[in-house]
Amino acid sequence: MAIYTVSKTAPVNIATLKYWGKRDKNLNLPTNSSISVTLAQDDLRTLTSVATSETFSQDQLWLNGKLESLESERTQQCLQDLRNLRSKLEAGDSSLPPMSKWNLHIVSENNFPTAAGLASSAAGFAALVAAIAKLYELPESASEISKIARKGSGSACRSLFGGYVAWEMGSEADGSDSKAVEVASQSHWPDMKAAILVVSAAKKDTPSTSGMQHTVATSDLFQERIRNVVPKRFEEMKQAIQSRDFASFAELTMRDSNSFHATCLDSYPPIFYMNDTSRQIVKLCHQINAFYKETIVAYTFDAGPNAVLYYLEQNETKLMAFIYQAFQRNSGWDSKFSAKDLAAFEEHFTFNVAPEMAFDLDLDMHKNVSRVIFTQVGPAPQDTAECLIDTTTGNPK
């Protein structure tokens, strides 16, 4: 019996205009539009292989080597939506293998550890949906497929695209217009890079899904954010990306991160995601931009204390002069930079920064950071020859 297999890798995305708040929990429809930068899959990605066959007795999922449940409503919804689309194809062409009726084996792996504190549900659902869509040979566009990923995990829809992506909130009650679209491709603005400072978290954060609904329900200032602040910022940020205006893009990004966290603080009881180390990093970024009299770095924080710093390649040495000085004792540098690169950062600090610096660099910040991850803007989900499934058995290799 034939076993059909497809493998896809899907990226992580980090929002620069934040999704925080649902207007419909079942369909994952947001209270506002959001924008993200897709990160390079060489550095961070979910690889998902899916197989289907008449011989499979049940749907099964393996995540990072462990058999996991597929029972969550959201996962079931994704599978059902994909099967429905496949059904329609089969109804129009009886030569097609009736895959919609068969069970699926799904094997998925991240190349980044959970300890990185990077939410993997976006990359995970995007990979799942992209792989099955390809397996089923669905003709739907990435935007259409993104609506299925959206129902799995809201921000997963943005991981169906590369480059700079918007999740248009939509206005229809059925979510038919709530989908991801490309704002600009990776090649439109390829020199965007990101450094992720993974801040050690002593305590577990409030999960996003309950956190955002708590904000919707209890924050007065949140209404202003979704009614006025974000809609305006959405247009401005798209414009900044399209014109490759880093200074505007950066300011909007920093403002939106703070705005989102402000509404968390304005919730009752308040939600705190950023900690003192996060705040020191915020302060450092503003000091760096003031030092160079130019906005060369933007910070953004999700529902946790990790800092994601966005910057352009041409400013890497200027930025890393500071970042390397503060965080050289954290791991992650040598997987991306050569000894020569690091020496250049050191030199730039010693000769160009230190003599002029009017503030003190907090050399203890590194103690609260567990690692640094360096990456850049990347492409949409990719086909891959790498396969996690033994194509003769349909089970994980």
Next chain:
Amino acid sequence: MAIYTVSKTAPVNIATLKYWGKRDKNLNLPTNSSISVTLAQDDLRTLTSVATSETFSQDQLWLNGKLESLESERTQQCLQDLRNLRSKLEAGDSSLPPMSKWNLHIVSENNFPTAAGLASSAAGFAALVAAIAKLYELPESASEISKIARKGSGSACRSLFGGYVAWEMGSEADGSDSKAVEVASQSHWPDMKAAILVVSAAKKDTPSTSGMQHTVATSDLFQERIRNVVPKRFEEMKQAIQSRDFASFAELTMRDSNSFHATCLDSYPPIFYMNDTSRQIVKLCHQINAFYKETIVAYTFDAGPNAVLYYLEQNETKLMAFIYQAFQRNSGWDSKFSAKDLAAFEEHFTFNVAPEMAFDLDLDMHKNVSRVIFTQVGPAPQDTAECLIDTTTGNPK
């Protein structure tokens, strides 16, 4: 030559509905109304003695034993306003000593250290203005005099009253209707107590005056706060005080503290007053209220990391069972509580709390707290026999 002397003590007040934002910097007119609780002068007060005499060659000020400058515009404005009111009296009655033409010697002392992190400008200006108003025998009401204190330091106007005080923002451009009024007297709700957890601050905070204007200028969410959130909350909080509804008063207080700090975070660059210890205290308060299934404590934070906890006397043991457990190693307990009191707190924790407690108390929080100060709701500025001036020389004793 006669030397006329008056001494007054004036209280500290801690806002429960926050003043943050000026619509007029020169006159200290706020963007919104505010409410505060006046604290007991036995615990925290400024004592100010003022003397005037034809023989004084210049205005002089001694603060906590040191000769200080009176040159700040705001202080000059206060003195001028008071002299103008005295002039008017003298114009109507030539038998009055022409004090408005004489110089002043002002000697002022706080009974709490600067290290307590409690802003002393409110108590300071209130004492200054109250003492001189009494010296000049001005007939104006406390609300009228509060307008002069307001010009010295905005929140000082609220320290002209005891109990529960509102600073009505007013709408006139000249500030003639921007003044403090009594919401309820100390005796209306006398069982209100406060515990101040003085959080060690490694860095200096952004000063209030520049901080609030920075928020006015850069925070989008701030407009919503002053247009809609605070006006509504102002009425609700006055109502809660008048009906002695602690649960409502507390929730409004906690929400407003968070709202104010949220607009600081929403400023660009953001302002951070609360730190991780502040946040742990916030969390602890919510856990305490959840534990007792009753709102027995409210937190509020000003422009700094210190926590002020409001509670009613009847809930003191319930609250201190937790607070003593967490902060017993900090100084300040024995100036207010006997060994018997402390044992009662310990017992309540051991027998009533610990067996039921579903969360862990962070026993390291005390490391970041420098002291605890216990006080209660208190009266308006008081006359005092204590005098800091040698009435024969007109100089500090």
